[in-house]
Amino acid sequence: MHEDFQHRLVVVADAAQAKIFRFRANRLPLEPVEVLQHDESRMKNRELVTGGRGATHASAGHGEDQTDGSRQAHEHEADRFAGELADWMRDARTRQGVDDLVLVSAPRFLGRLRERMDTPTSRCVTRSINKDLVTHPTDSIERALDMDVVH
Incomplete structure (x- = not known):
């Protein structure tokens, strides 16, 4: 197993x-x-749908279509990132010998991530925490993990 x-x-x-x-x-x-x-997941709806700032393809009266399109674009980007992250975890498992993963994510993204993980990597997940903590400081993440750890 790789030292790190x-x-x-x-x-x-x-x-x-x-x-x-x-x-x-x-x-x-x-x-x-x-x-x-x-970064694509952080883009504003208009930027995702049109591919750039300021441009728009929706005409008056088609706001619902634009909203649906932007929602679909955001969902597509979330799916893409879930796939990239699942690939990263698979590589950590196969190349680095990682066999114990804890996932911390809001339920919706956690579901996307699980859908994209291969079976052997999924089996390495020993715990999942359904909380959106990615923007929180490390000590908040540590508190969420605290029930299983020693200080």
């Missing part, structure tokens, strides 16, 4: 960002490993 990954990884994610932490021997503090960004 002889431990549990904690993956804290939403549709636009994932923070990956090392969780050695079930002890705090968490150690940051990597931050993955998906």
Whole structure:
């Protein structure tokens, strides 16, 4: 097993960002490993649908279509990022020997992520926390994990 990954990884994610932490021997503090960004998920509706600022393809009276289109665009980007993150976790499992993953995410994105994970990687998930904590400081994430850890 690769030296850096002889431990549990904690993956804290939403549709636009994932923070990956090392969780050695079930002890705090968490150690940051990597931050993955998906800037397209942060784009405004108009930018996603049109591909740039200011342009629009919807005519008057078609606001609902534009809203549906922008919602679909955001969902597509969330799905893309879930796939990228699932690939990252698969690579950590296959290349680095990671066999213990904790997922922390809001239920909707957690569902997207689980749908995109391969079966062997899914089996490495030992705990899931249904909370959106990606923008919270590390100590908030540690408190969410606190029921299983030693300080």
